[in-house]
Amino acid sequence: MAQPTTEPVEEYDYESLPPNFSLAQNMAAGAFAGxxxxxxMYPVDAIKTRMQILNPSANAVYKGMIESTLRIASGEGVLKLWRGMSSVVVGAGPAHAVYFATYEAVKHLMGGNRAGVHHPLAAAxxxxxxxIASDALMNPFDVIKQRMQIQNSSKMYRSMTDCAKYVYRTEGLSAFYVSYPTTLSMTVPFTALQFLAYESISTAMNPSKSYDPFTHCAAxxxxxxxxxxxxxxxxxxxTMLQTRGTATDPELRSVNGFTAGCRLMYQREGVRGFFKGVRPRIVTTMPSTAICWSAYEASKAYFIRNNDTASS
Incomplete structure (x- = not known):
């Protein structure tokens, strides 16, 4: 007697872009994550910016994280560690919405969402x-943020809007994008390396690719x-390109690109100068990327769960 056949139930991998997870929901998850x-981690980022300033005045040299934190908090007030954060909040939401929407779309087009298979090239x-897409939107906000993070910036700009107007009036529209090629030279390999490492580590830690907060955070x-x-x-x-407009050094103010910036940095501080702020950068980035991925994956899981409930 012939056995009745059953149609295979179509399943989707949690890590993929499921059919009931809309673009708007993906962008909302990305905005929340950003x-x-x-x-x-904004205060640590502020310290990193001050440590990376080229040839500051004698009273504006910042060398260590703890010393810098205490110095800013005692000399300027604790709230100065958060000065300029409004620019990040305004820009990070839309930028990260574009970021994760582009990531999921390109990954899907390259076949990176097929369950059970690791796709490092698609991830990178x-x-x-x-x-590339998100930095085009975020770069002007990043310029404003760094201008407001430097010492005595409150004497020049009262607010994010005031800073934007001042930069535009004194340096023109190009000042908001002079660092964009350099930003891409950093963020493209950074993001490719990060996504490649994240996908590899999370796959190794969680082969089933089910929602696992610890895996997303650690990876x-x-x-x-x-x-x-x-x-x-x-x-x-x-940082040099984005803060050059505040410098009194004519040679520093005239730097207009990545190559010129590298040449000047090497002349002034040698190879060591290229790694100024590496510790606070790592200290900032590790928890911030953990928070970003955890927030994104949690939002994604929330929307998927709600959509499944609504459709059942």
Whole structure:
């Protein structure tokens, strides 16, 4: 007697882009992840910026994380560690919405969402495409953030809007994007390395690819720290380009690109100069990427669960 046949039930891998997970929900999850990532570790990022300033005045040299934190808090007030955060909040939401939407779309197109198979090339490529798109939106906000993070910035700018107007009035629209090519030279390899490491580590820790907060947190932290250490030199030059308008040094103010920035840095401080702020960069990036991936995956899981409930 013939056995009745049953149709295979179509399943989707949690890590893939499921059919009931809309673009709007994906962007909302990305926006939440971006804001959470940047705001929690913002004070350490502010210290990193001050440590990376080229040839500051004698009273504006910052060398260590603890010493810098105490100095800013005691000399300028604890709230100065969060000065400029409004720019990050305004920019990070839309930028990370674009970031994760691009990541999922490109990963899907390259076949990176097929269950049971690791796709390192798809992960790296989708990460690189995601950062190109999001940095185009985020770069002006990052310029404003770093201008407001430097010492005595409150004497020049009262608010994020005031800073944006001042930069535009004194340096023109190009000042918001002079660091964009350098930013990409840092963020494209950073994101490719981070996504490659994250996908590899999370797959090794969680072969079933089910939602696992510990895996997403640990994999995000390790991947972020690894990528941050390798891309610190580009971050130093980016800071130089984004803060050059506040310098009194004519040679520094005239730097207009990555190559010129590297040349000047090497002349002034040698190879060591390219790794200024590497410790706070790693300390900032490890928990921030852990928070980012955890927030994104939690939001993604929430939307998927709600959609499944609504459709059943």
């Amino acid at each position: 804001i959470a990532e940047h705001t929690v 490529t989708s990460g690189a495409c995601a950062t 995000g932290a390790i991947a972020g720290g690894f990528a941050a250490a390798l891309t610190t030199p580009m971050d130093v030059i980016k």
